[in-house]
Amino acid sequence: MQVAKDKLLWMYEKMVEIRFYEETMAAVYMEGKLPPAIQKGLAFDIGSGPVPGEMHLAAGQEPVAVGICAHLSDDDTVVGTHRPHHFAIAKGVPLKPMTAEMFGKVTGLGKGKGGHMHLFDNAHKFSCSGIIGASMPIACGTALAAKKLGQDWVAVAFFGEGAANQGSFHESLNLAALWKLPVIFVCEDNQWAISVPKSQATSVAWVADRAAGYGIPGIRVSENDAVQVYAAVAPAIARARRGEGPSLIEVKTDRYFGHFQGDPESYRPKGEVSQLKLNDPIPKLAAQLRSAHGLSPAQDAELVARAQARVSDAFEFARHSAYPAELDALNDVFVP
């Protein structure tokens, strides 16, 4: 498949932006969480600092997000996971309110009520959940709505390989296949469900093979590569837009950070991550753009600077925003 230069550049710039976002967040997240600022005897305090709580970062998993979202418009829906930043950024969720949400600020997407696992942006039809496997039923619902409204919108449900063993996966695939819903089920296989490797938790080597059980196409993408993801998912999106029903895509990808920041990762073979980084998808796409499309070093540097500036601006915005008033905790349980 020949991929247009503007798509390649878009995917590259978004991957750079996502990577810088996650690396910036990794550093900011550690502020105030280490001795001596915390309770005596602790090595780390998850509840301290400007961004408290769990933090699941997606560095290394950028190709899945950009390769799929490059096909989508604002009318299409994305439902993400507990590790949602790469999906949100690729779907066009504005960085400032997204980051402010993670700082718990009133300017955040959810006025500080949701936090990093619970980002909701109606304008870009993006949401996510901290519950494993929860994206799939919700995506079925927005797909059903598109169908009933007579639109060719599609819904993408992202989930990890661990979620393919959750009941919601099997129920959603059957329902979407039965009702020919325009859903693309995208399994991000980063090999690890927290500490449990896929081989010890999943009865088949490829989750995509389970598509056969529901009579829908199953597509395997074995490289952590944005262009390959983009090409592989194209027929699934076209099929969904034609009203022919769902597909299941599985992409092999790599988790560079721990399950959450502060995860000791004692379960992970030493050197695994540095080995994975030898095949990093970002320089790979940069090299492709240079050799096949004449991206100059100056253009590259400008693109990187632009992406990084957007991220830095968002963190500045979040840091300098105000916290919500205490009593606002009591609002929004119901709409008026």
Add this chain to the structure above:
Amino acid sequence: MTMKTTRKLTMAQAISEAIAQEMTRDDTVFVMGEDIGVYGGIFGATGGLLEQFGKDRIMDTPISETAFIGTATGAAAAGLRPIVELMFVDFFGVCMDQIYNHLAKNTYMSGGHVKLPVVLTTAIGGGYNDAAQHSQCLYGTFAHMPGIKVVVPSNAYDAKGLMTQAIRDDNPVMFMYHKGIMGLPWMAYLEGSSNDVPEEAYTIPFGQAHVVREGSDVTIVAVSQMVQKAVLAAQELDNQGIQAEVLDLRTLVPLDVESVLKSVRKTGRLLVADEDYLGFGLSGEIAAVIAEHLDTVRLKAQVKRLAVPNVPIPYSRPLEQFVIPQVKNIVHAVQELMVGRMVQPEAA
């Protein structure tokens, strides 16, 4: 010379020690759950068990709670004694049918013929900004439904004795540990929860509340981390000349009604401090116990309840601190009780 038989343990260490001792004593005890093996449990409740007992008895599961909690029910019916972990209680949503409609009911529906010695362990509580899907307590939800005993320890000593009791019990027991008292090296905790724990196995019977601190002015009823907050509040109140009695219920099912009545008969004032939702839960239940015994309890002030005010747990720190009762809120509520007055009956 005296033998040193106790050590100071964290609650996580006490729980895993109780499990290890029962696994040594009884070959039918085994553990299933997510990340309970190599990781030792995300909150440390199964630390070191894989090394000691191997993966046939310490079984990491797929992320398939309906399947493995149902498996525990089936294995128990067939004569084993499973301990099964639901990583966060908030995840009950994906497997509630197996918990509520099967584990909790099969004994009753079988006329008592099906015995289900399952211990369902789970992490509860907020305070570290993990937001609405990872911070709930929900013990009220499980205590509401008949058929499961509900254990909610506040410290390491109780946790070990209650866990041993739970494993030996022939009925389903939900064992709910608050993350903020486990003594984890990566989360702030209230240090009163780490205390001296005997090396040998021992049991603490269910349905026996513990008077953590005696007092004559007001009774503070609590469980889990809130007990530790209540103790800190009681110390502060002591400086103001107010003597608060702190009653740790330890188990909600069975509930030690007599200890609640005994304490409130003595003090005449009741504050329930709770981290679960306010509506239809623990705090209402305890208030109802008093209301139903007003023929034998003389109150000096109205009953007060502190709990999460019927909103999901917000992420943002100031909002979370606001909805979860804190030590200062307990102090303030007791101060209000001390100036509260009962309506006097009108003269005939």
